[in-house]
Amino acid sequence: MCQQCISAGVSRRSFMRFAGAGLLSASAGFAGHALAGEDPPPSPDEALHRLVYGNKRFVQDAEAGAAGFIERRAEIAKVQKPWSIVLTCSDSRVVPELIFGGVTLGEMFVARNAGNVVDTDVLGTIEYGVEHLHVPLVVVMAHKRCGAVAAGCDAALKGTKPEGNIGHMIEGIVEIATKDRDRREGFPERVARAHALRGVKRIFLESAITAHLVRAGRVKVVPAYYDLDSGEVEFLDKSLPG
Structure with a gap:
């Protein structure tokens, strides 16, 4: 894991600093944001479990x-309460709502x-999700054979x-690829x-809002990799469940 981070341009010291701050291990939920009479949203770990087992x-x-999209559409027409944010590629073969077990309308941002x-638009989108929609989990998912x-x-x-x-x-991908000294089999992966x-x-x-929520234990941010052949999602933090 750490070696992967080093290859991504993250020093061991800086990786341990932000990991220790709770980036990959925060677990508390958003119970304080639940409206009266409603079930509280899942904790970051509960949301992650949903994705892990949904992918299985x-x-x-x-x-x-x-199924049941007509009924579900009526239920969420006036308000959305997603429990996960997924940043992934626009590749037509990568559809997170399906990859994670057929989550339905209103569940995934x-x-x-x-x-x-990760650019300014993406950072703003994530901040809206975690701050205003109180989403407890953010996944950054790369995939096999990415153009x-x-x-x-x-x-x-x-x-x-x-x-x-x-x-x-x-440009960021080029920088990572340039630093990879072993360009033989498995280089793009x-x-x-x-x-x-x-x-x-x-x-x-680069997102003070998200970092604050991570440190407060309200949000978890995890990296992942989707295999087009097997359909499996590999969560790159080896301490994750599944």
Whole structure:
């Protein structure tokens, strides 16, 4: 885990500093935000368990998704109460609502862009989710055969840069790929995992709102990696359940 963080440009000292602050281990919930007569939202760990076991259901029986959308749509038409935020890639094969066991309407607050890049828009989206919607869990999920990661690795190997905004968007991926000395088998997968870890670090360092809630034990932020072939989600913090 720490070695992965180092490959993502995170020093051992800085990683232990923000991990020790509670980035990957906060567990208290948001009971204080529940409205009168309503069930309190899940704690960060409870929300994470839902994702872990939801993904297991997806791997074992991908057809067993959520149903009852008409009724559910009516229930949440006036208010949303999601219990997880997922930042992931815009890749059409990566659909977090399905990957995590067929969660239904109103459960997941999703931010997507090519390469699951943490930028200003994403940080603002996450802050809205954790501060105003009281979401207890944030997941930064990379995936196998990511086109943005492939472009970053190619740029690192050839010293070229894609034209237009794509070049700017993948600068962080290029930096990670350039620092990876072992560019043999598994190179893009290592870069994708390191990019997810780096995204977690950026959320903590660049979003004071989220960092405060993490330190208060109200939010957990975790990196993850989705395997397109197996359907499995690997949570990159080895202390997580499952």
